[in-house]
Amino acid sequence: MFDLQKGALVLLGLIALGILGVGLLIFSTPATGRSVETGQQPAESGNAQVVEITATASGYEPSVVRVKAGVPVELRVTADASAGCSRAFVMPDFGIKMTAKSGVVQKATFIPQKGEYVYRCAMNMYRGKLIAE
Ligand SMILES: [Cu+2]
Known part of the structure; x- marks a missing residue:
């Protein structure tokens, strides 16, 4: 036992x-x-993360961008010759409004906190998002 x-x-x-x-x-x-959602990985210039966005006839390229939160982002916006209203580029959270032009790079700089930020055309037809993490 x-x-x-x-x-x-x-x-x-x-x-x-x-x-x-x-x-x-x-x-x-x-x-x-990484999660399933893919996005462009930004290059770095100085201590800023460079994000290039092109307005096209069918929206924004890329439509998802991932960046590091708390680090400056340098946005470089341009447009395809065929782009329509996607040229009216707006990023409301950072007060960015510009008209994207073909062959011209327009820049805007901001520091994102952790979160998701929409960029879109002025009419809200075409959208993309920047994910800061
Ligand atoms: Cu539009």
Whole structure:
């Protein structure tokens, strides 16, 4: 009888170790990298992150941009020759309004806090978003 109890204790111990092992495995598994949503990775110039956006006939290229929060962003906006009302570029959160021109790069600088910021045409037909994280 004593041996049986001892055996049960050993079994319990093994089960506990097993649970611990699974727990450790879960916690030590690296996070699964980036989320599914992809976006342009900005280059850096000085300490600013350079983001290039082109107004096209069908909206903005790219339509999703990811940047680091708390670091200055230098926006460089231009337009395809075929761009229509997407030339009327607005980024309300940062008070940016400009008319994108073909062959001319217009710049705007701002520092985003963590969050998502919309850029769009003045009529809100074409949209894109800048994600600061
Ligand atoms: Cu529009």
